[in-house]
Each structure stands twice: as structure tokens, then as C-alpha cells.
Amino acid sequence: MSKKRILLVEDEENERLLYKEELEKEGFEVACCQNGNDAIESIEKSNYDLVILDIQMPQMDGIETLGKILTKKRDIPIIIYTAYPQYKDQFLTWAADAYLIKSSDLTALKDKVKTILSEKDG
Amino acid sequence: MGNRNITTFILAGGKGERLYPLTRDRTKPAVPFGGIYRIIDFPLSNAINSGLRKIYIFTQYKSLSLHRHIREGWNIFSRELGEFIDLVPAQQRIGEEWYQGTADSVFQNINILEDEKPELILILSGDQVYKMDYRRIIEAHIEKKADLTISVFEVPLKEAHRFGVLRIEDDRVVEFKEKPSEPMPDPSNPEVALISMGIYVFSLDVLIKRVIEDAKKIDSSHDFGKDIIPSMIGRDNVYAFRFIDENKKETKYWRDIGTIDAYWEANMDLVNVDPLLNLYDRDWPIRTFQEQYPPAKTVFSGEDRRASVTDSMVSSGCIISGSKVLHSVLSTNVKVHSYAEVVDSIIFENVDIGRYAKIRRTIIDKNVSIPQGAVIGYNLAEDRKRFYVSEGGIVVIPRKYKW
Numbered sequence: 027m028s029k030k031r032i033l034l035v036e037d038e039e040n041e042r043l044l045y046k047e048e049l050e051k052e053g054f055e056v057a058c059c060q061n062g063n064d065a066i067e068s069i070e071k072s073n074y075d076l077v078i079l080d081i082q083m084p085q086m087d088g089i090e091t092l093g094k095i096l097t098k099k100r101d102i103p104i105i106i107y108t109a110y111p112q113y114k115d116q117f118l119t120w121a122a123d124a125y126l127i128k129s130s131d132l133t134a135l136k137d138k139v140k141t142i143l144s145e146k147d148g
Numbered sequence: 149m150g151n152r153n154i155t156t157f158i159l160a161g162g163k164g165e166r167l168y169p170l171t172r173d174r175t176k177p178a179v180p181f182g183g184i185y186r187i188i189d190f191p192l193s194n195a196i197n198s199g200l201r202k203i204y205i206f207t208q209y210k211s212l213s214l215h216r217h218i219r220e221g222w223n224i225f226s227r228e229l230g231e232f233i234d235l236v237p238a239q240q241r242i243g244e245e246w247y248q249g250t251a252d253s254v255f256q257n258i259n260i261l262e263d264e265k266p267e268l269i270l271i272l273s274g275d276q277v278y279k280m281d282y283r284r285i286i287e288a289h290i291e292k293k294a295d296l297t298i299s300v301f302e303v304p305l306k307e308a309h310r311f312g313v314l315r316i317e318d319d320r321v322v323e324f325k326e327k328p329s330e331p332m333p334d335p336s337n338p339e340v341a342l343i344s345m346g347i348y349v350f351s352l353d354v355l356i357k358r359v360i361e362d363a364k365k366i367d368s369s370h371d372f373g374k375d376i377i378p379s380m381i382g383r384d385n386v387y388a389f390r391f392i393d394e395n396k397k398e399t400k401y402w403r404d405i406g407t408i409d410a411y412w413e414a415n416m417d418l419v420n421v422d423p424l425l426n427l428y429d430r431d432w433p434i435r436t437f438q439e440q441y442p443p444a445k446t447v448f449s450g451e452d453r454r455a456s457v458t459d460s461m462v463s464s465g466c467i468i469s470g471s472k473v474l475h476s477v478l479s480t481n482v483k484v485h486s487y488a489e490v491v492d493s494i495i496f497e498n499v500d501i502g503r504y505a506k507i508r509r510t511i512i513d514k515n516v517s518i519p520q521g522a523v524i525g526y527n528l529a530e531d532r533k534r535f536y537v538s539e540g541g542i543v544v545i546p547r548k549y550k551w
Binding site for chain 2: 096100101115116117118120121
């Protein structure tokens with residue numbers, strides 16, 4: 027079976043590299059973007075099974091990015107991965123399949139990725 | 149009821165294709181009606197009369213005429229007091245496309261709900277003619293603790309296939325089918341079916357959830373009637389509210405004026421001795437914008453050249469000069485010159501009808517000059533060569549038509 031492809035959208039370099047490495051260890055193929063514009067472009071060009079989206083990013087924030095992703099690929103699963111809980115008040119974040127708070131322990135993120143991808147297969 | 153907790157959305161993006169050519173240059177809610185009104189004046193007046201003061205109008209296709217009407221005629225609120233009528237064109241804030249459907253127009257403006265955080269959202273269609281006190285449906289919604297309340301209208305069973313049809317138990321909606329081939333009859337009267345009027349009261353959280361859920365579906369047409377409401381039946385608390393008519397006539401009045409023939413008939417109703425639609429009730433006034441003109445005038449009372457106006461509505465600025473107007477609706481600033489005849493017709497503003505012209509069963513859109521001696525509506529085969537002629541034989545002369 028081919029590897030599941032994840033798009034990781036995160037402006038902070040250290041975090042980006044860490045998450046990529048950890049998810050690759052779990053057997054996923056991980057592409058990275060540093061901002062929302064690149065992410066939208068990338069989603070238009072290639073097929074991903076899941077998107078992990080930071081919220082606080084320069085230029086276009088993760089919520090606006092999420093809205094734009096939805097109108098391009100309506101059914102793509104999205105995990106919001108942010109350090110801040112307060113964005114839950116913004117209704118567009120309800121469109122994400124999960125809203126996770128960043129943690130140094132990536133277990134929750136990995137578990138969520140696996141659950142969503144297996145549900146998608148099922 | 150607390151007005152500040154209710155936000156009203158008027159969906160005014162309708163193309164009104166079956167009203168072509170009246171909708172060639174304007175969206176359906178901007179189509180003139182009854183001499184001085186536009187169709188959108190009805191839901192807007194209803195909202196004002198119901199004490200609603202936070203109103204967004206979602207527009208898209210050919211909205212210039214609608215925007216102008218709202219700016220000129222409905223700039224009546226005080227924003228300082230938190231009251232407004234705001235026009236919201238498709239801004240492509242989220243997507244890069246027009247509103248895909250009625251539900252998509254709400255999805256694309258979800259930021260409005262985020263900013264306002266109303267408890268309830270009243271969703272109306274901008275292209276229907278009726279008089280309704282929305283407070284009644286809002287009260288019913290609150291009392292039932294509903295997630296969604298749909299205003300319903302009874303139509304004869306055989307006409308129901310054109311609409312969204314509901315089946316209810318008590319007031320709870322147990323089935324909803326958009327344009328079904330075999331409509332379900334109303335249990336209390338098998339001769340009729342209950343149809344959705346496209347008037348909804350939503351509780352905020354449920355609206356957001358369902359609209360977002362729908363936005364993520366690829367195979368959805370993103371429409372309240374086709375997608376959102378059917379998906380809510382059996383999951384959410386969906387109730388029907390039987391339309392209470394402020395028109396106060398024996399038969400309830402609600403028109404989704406879909407075709408040229410229906411449009412013509414709805415206007416012709418107004419010139420009857422006792423019209424079905426009552427525009428004279430000061431308890432439920434319908435307001436509009438109209439330019440200031442002097443009162444309508446008739447001139448010449450000789451035996452040979454004599455102005456005669458009967459069974460008609462004539463708006464201000466009109467001059468009926470030695471000519472005959474019978475059973476017709478004239479908008480503002482229409483001139484009918486000597487020996488001309490206008491019968492069973494609807495004339496929009498700034499139309500000039502030349503001497504000896506004979507007009508019958510015709511709708512003349514604005515800014516048209518009918519040349520001297522022209523005959524329209526008497527030979528449909530001939531008229532068809534130049535103009536749109538409806539199934540029912542109504543001729544439509546489009547806006548700015550040049551001879």
C-alpha cells in the first residue's frame with residue numbers, strides 16, 4: 027500500500043522539521059509549506075490525504091487558509107495544530123476535523139492523524 | 149424577543165431566469181412591482197414592520213440596480229444605534245467563486261455571524277411578495293426550543309411538485325423533499341401539501357455546524373432546500389410554522405413570482421376592485437424608494453380627444469394626454485400621448501407611448517419610447533419576431549429597446 031501523504035503548513039522552521047521527522051517515522055510521506063499561499067498552491071497541484079495547519083502565520087493566517095482550502099478540496103481532512111485555544115471561537119475552525127493544542131509530546135497529533143486516515147479508508 | 153439577538157439575512161442573489169427579459173439587466177429582487185415597488189421591498193418592509201433592525205442582503209448577479217435601490221431607498225437606519233441594512237456582494241473572501249448556492253452565501257459570510265454572535269438568524273428570500281410578521285415565527289421557534297423553524301404555506305397537492313414539500317407530525321418536520329414528483333399531502337387536509345416558503349429561523353450553533361458540514365461535501369449543491377434541510381431531518385429539532393398572513397384577506401397571499409405570466413397576473417390583481425394583495429393597510433405599510441415627481445395628471449376632455457383612465461394604477465409623474473388607459477399598472481413618469489390606448493398592460497418608469505399607439509397585454513420595461521402608431525399585443529406572431537412573448541401571450545419589450 028502506498029504511503030499516506032500529509033501536507034504540513036507551519037511557518038516556524040524548528041517545529042516544521044520536528045513534526046516532519048516524527049510523522050515520517052510513523053510511515054507517512056510529509057510535504058511542507060511555510061505559509062498559506064504556498065499551501066493552497068501545493069494542494070491544487072498534488073493530492074494529499076490530510077493537512078496539518080498552524081494558525082498564527084505571516085501573510086495569510088491558518089483560518090483564512092482553511093477557508094480557501096475548503097473551496098478547492100472540500101473533502102480533505104484538516105487538523106488545526108496551534109499553541110492557542112482561543113481560535114475555537116472562530117467559526118471556520120469548526121470546519122477542521124480536529125483542533126489540537128501544540129505540545130512537546132506529539133502523541134496526540136500522531137494518534138489523531140492515524141484515526142482520521144483510518145476513518146477515511148473505512 | 150430582544151431585537152439585538154436576531155440577525156436577518158436576505159438572500160437576493162436569484163437570477164430569476166424565468167422572468168427574462170425583465171431580469172436581463174437586474175436580479176429578480178430588483179424587478180419592479182405594483183408601479184412603485186421592487187420585489188425586495190416586501191421582505192424588507194416585513195422585516196422593518198417586525199422590528200428587525202440588523203439586516204444583511206446577500207447579492208451577486210446583476211446587482212447594480214438592486215444596490216442603487218437599497219442605497220437610495222433604504223438608507224433609513226441609524227448605525228450609531230446598531231441598526232443597519234448592509235449589502236453584501238459575493239466578495240470572494242473565502243472562495244474565488246460566486247456564491248454556489250444559498251447555503252454557500254451564508255458559509256462565505258460566516259465572519260458576519262462571528263462578529264454579531266446573534267442567538268437566532270432569520271433567513272429570507274429577496275424575491276417573494278407577501279406580508280408577514282416575522283415575530284410570530286421567531287416566538288414559535290423559541291417556544292419549541294427548535295434548531296430550525298420553517299415557515300410553511302398550503303398549496304393544492306397538484307402544484308406542490310415545484311416546491312420543497314414537508315411532512316409534519318404535530319409541528320415537527322419528519323420529512324422534507326425538494327421538488328418531489330409525488331408530493332406528500334398534509335395529514336389534516338389531503339387536498340393540500342405543505343411547502344417551504346424559503347423563510348427560516350435558525351439557532352446560531354446549528355446553522356454554523358450544518359453550513360460548514362455542507363461546505364465540506366463535494367457532491368452538495370450548497371442549497372438550504374436541496375441539501376441543508378434534508379440533512380437536518382431526524383437529527384436536529386426542525387419545526388414547521390404555518391404562515392400567518394398580515395395581508396388579512398380570506399385567502400393567504402404569498403407569491404414566488406416565477407414566470408412572466410405569474411408576474412403579469414400578480415400586477416393585474418392590484419387593479420381589481422378588491423385586490424388579493426392589500427397595499428392600503430397602514431398597519432402593515434410597504435415602503436419603497438421613488439423619485440419625486442408631480443402628481444399624475446390627465447389632460448384633454450373634448451369629445452374627440454379625451455383622457456380616460458379606468459381600473460388602473462397610475463404613479464406620480466405620469467401624464468395621460470387625450471389617451472385611454474384601461475386595466476393597467478403605470479410606473480412613475482410615463483407619458484401616454486393623444487389617441488393612444490394602453491390596455492391590460494404593465495408600463496415601467498420613463499416610458500413614452502406615442503400618438504395612436506395601441507398596446508395590449510404587454511409589459512414595457514423602463515426607458516422605452518413607443519413610436520407613433522405602433523401596435524403591440526394584437527398580433528403575437530408579428531410581436532414574436534421582435535420581442536419575447538410568454539406562454540400566456542404576454543409581450544415583453546425590454547429595457548431601452550430602440551425602434
